[in-house]
Amino acid sequence: MRVLIVEDNAVLAEGVKLLLTTSGHEVVAVLGDAGELVESVDLHRPDLVIVDVRLPPTYREEGLRAAIRARRSRPDLAVLVFSQYVEAIYATELFTDGARGVGYLLKDRVARVEEFLDALNRVADGGTAVDPEVVRQLLTRKEDPLSRLTPREREVLALMAEGLGNGEIAQRLVVTEGAVHKHVGRIFTKLDLAAEDAGHRRVLAVLAHLGG
Amino acid sequence: MLVRGWRAARYLLRAFATGLAAMVALPVLALCAMAIPLGGLGVPLPPHALEGVRRWAAWEHREACEYTGAERPPWPEAPPPTGWRRRLRHTLDDPATSRSVRWLLAHAPLGTLAGMVGLVAVLGVPSALGKLAVWWAMPEPLTFLGVPAHGWGVALGGGLAEIVAFAAVFLWAAPPLAGGYARLTARLLSPSEAELRADRLTERVEELSHTRAEALQAHGAELRRIERDLHDGAQAQLVTLAMRVGLAERVVTDDPDQAARLLREARGSAEDAMTELRDVIRTMYPPVLADRGLGGAVSALGSRCAVPTHVRVGELGTLPAAVEAAAYFGVAEALTNVTRHSGATSAEVRLERLGQTLRVGIHDNGTGGAEGADGTGINGIRRRVAALDGTISVSSPAGGPTVIEVELPCAS
Structure with missing residues (x-):
């Protein structure tokens, strides 16, 4: 590069x-x-x-x-x-x-x-x-709507916000990619976000949700 | 005694003249006052007339104070603002204006009366002598002390009595009268104790607002400097240190030599970061101040100074940290000057506490010329001292010696 x-x-x-x-x-x-x-x-x-x-x-x-x-x-x-x-x-x-x-x-x-x-x-x-520090700032600012998420889902959300794909998230959390996929689905439902699986647009959606 | 008499007579004669002038001026002033409502027509007289009265009163005030030998209290002479109305308001608001007008009212009758005594004192003896010289030639008999002179006996006796009487007025009556009148004038025109106190307070408030603003500015600048120092120095060093450790971790199995080199460099970064942190901390609040107090810290400065420096420390008690820091940095900068510029062979630093004041003196036997010179750090000391509402005096004539005296208030 x-x-x-x-x-x-x-x-x-x-x-x-x-x-x-x-x-x-x-x-x-x-x-x-x-x-x-x-x-x-x-x-x-x-x-x-x-x-x-x-x-x-x-x-x-x-x-x-x-x-x-x-x-x-x-x-x-x-x-x-x-x-x-x-x-x-x-x-x-x-x-x-x-x-x-x-x-x-x-x-x-x-x-x-x-x-x-x-x-x-x-x-x-x-x-x-x-x-991760930016994500942490965003997450602490948005404490209330996020209280519906389980601790695991919050971890997944944070990594998603950092820009990681499902595979990388699975690696970091030492779980299967399928499990990550399920977490992501539940997060999007709980936060009323349109499901986005493509990495970059997903990050934008999450950031927009957190930042807005 | 003659001189005293002359001085008094002169003063009283002037009072006579100005008293008469006051009698003319008062009606004019009253007319001007009536013209104020016509101000809209552009009559510029009232403010000018009042200012004229004020200038006149200021002159009388000075003369009166000079005559009595009293110290002249401040006479406010603020430049009047422009614009007819504002100018009038400014003049009317000034307490010195009403004092001047009050004085003018009193001076018209009293000054004239006192002045008449002056006239008598000055003209009495010459007129008696003149009468003695010509009485015999007059168709009507002249009187001496009210007694008509019909023969030399009465004329000589009465004339002599008149001369003695007028001389007495000149020598003994005029001086106390003139003195009394001068004191009265001074009292009428001097600002009252309350006004003086208000003036002093106003001045003090202005000064404090100024130093407070400066202190805030200095504080802000200091915070920015510390932030920059940490950001560019220690923080950057720590980042590269962490990076090298990370790289070393990555290559340690494949390339132990490179890992060792990276770790060596990382140690260098750590050492640099520590040095820079220490430097920044020292410029914020020197640890030696915290450990040893101002006395110990200044002694340490003295022993480090390249020019042999004697440090004398009195009983300092507990001092606010800001005062300690200002005194410490002040001494540090002054001693840097001594080393770099003064050419001195010895210096002395003195610290003592007098009540609520910390007094710091720095003396050297160098060549002087430190006052106002650029880049000598004196201005830095000045700023630190001013920020704490302290005072500094610098005496550094060409050829030396240089004496810096700093006083810092340290009321707790």
């Missing part, structure tokens, strides 16, 4: 580059700010862009804006927004345009190398990766 990194902190940029190259991916460029992100994407044609939320010159949410801009010019571009803190509100902004191939993860997630690489692959393939 060809990856473009936009990260102003040299230590972190170097670390992510090391992780990707060690895992057999190619880092085509590392940018210190988002000023030339669109041009750089046109030049290097990466499969995925990893972009930090906070970038010079304002150090506020330059990266988030740049990611949204870049996707507007190239809707099929897979973008992983990478941050040292996550806010559910940013996630809803990122995901509302319904485009495919978006991820929003805490930088801490690089410690779980396999899961991080899985998330990268998922995003590059047009899937979704939502940080």
Whole structure:
């Protein structure tokens, strides 16, 4: 996979580059700010862009804006927004345009190398990766309607919201895929959601439910 | 005594002149007051007339205070706002205006009367001498102290008595009268104790609002700095540390050498993160302050300073943490200056508590020139001190020595 990194902190940029190259991916460029992100994407044609939320010159949410801009010019571009803190509100902004191939993860997630690489692959393939912390924020905010779910169903819902498919959920929870499928069906019934089995649209439905 | 008499006479003569002027001014002022309802027609007289009276009163006030030798209480001279109406309102609202008008009312009769005594004091002796010189040539007999002079005996005796009497007025009556009148003028025109107190309170409130706003701003800036430091430093280090451990875990069986290298780097990241955390914590609230208190912390600063520094610490009692931190950082910045810029060979830091005030003095025997110089950290100290409503004085003439005195209120 060809990856473009936009990260102003040299230590972190170097670390992510090391992780990707060690895992057999190619880092085509590392940018210190988002000023030339669109041009750089046109030049290097990466499969995925990893972009930090906070970038010079304002150090506020330059990266988030740049990611949204870049996707507007190239809707099929897979973008992983990478941050040292996550806010559910940013996630809803990122995901509302319904485009495919978006991820929003805490930088801490690089410690779980396999899961991080899985998330990268998922995003590059047009899937979704939502940080568990974002999901946790959304779930705590929506305590009441979720009280109808069993603890197991809530676990499944959280993993669904992160962007995982049924197979991955089954793996994480150490159950069969059929069991996951049944949980998902019950969750959708209890929350009055139209059943969506396709990964990305399902995530959007769940996020919309939680965020709205 | 003659000088005293002259001074008094001069003062009284001026009172006579201005008293007469006041008699003319009062009706004019009354006319102006009647013109106020006509203000809409654009008559600019009332505010100007009142301001004129105020300026006049201010001048009299100054003269009176000078005469009595009393210290002159503040005379408010705020620039009037523009616009006829606002200007009038401003002038009318000012208590100094009503004081001025009250004084004018009293001055018209009293000043004129007192001034007459001045006239007598000044003109009495010369007129008696003049009468003595010409009485014999007059067709009608002149009187000396009311007695008509028909011969030299009466003229000489009466003339002498008159000279003595007028001299007495000049020498003994005029000075107390002038003094009394000056005191009366000063009292009429000085702001009352309550007004002064209100002024002081207003000033204090403005000052406190200002320092409070500054303190809030400084606090916000400090929070942002800490957040940035943690975000860019320790947090980033921890992320890469965790990543390297994760990578090492992944490759440990296939490539133990690379795993070992990753773990070594991870340890480096951990050490860097710890250093950066320590640095950030030290700039927030130095742990040595928590452990040893201000005295111990400043002693530690002194012993670390490259210029031999003597630290003297009095009984400090319990101090608010913000005061301790401000004093500590102030001393730290001052000693940095001493090391970098002063060329001093020795310095002294003194800490003492006087009631509800912490006093910090930093002295060095260097070349001075620290006052107002850029990048010397004095401004940093100034901001910290101002935020706590403290005061700072910096004396640093070219050639030295530099003396910084800081006072921080520490009422608990």
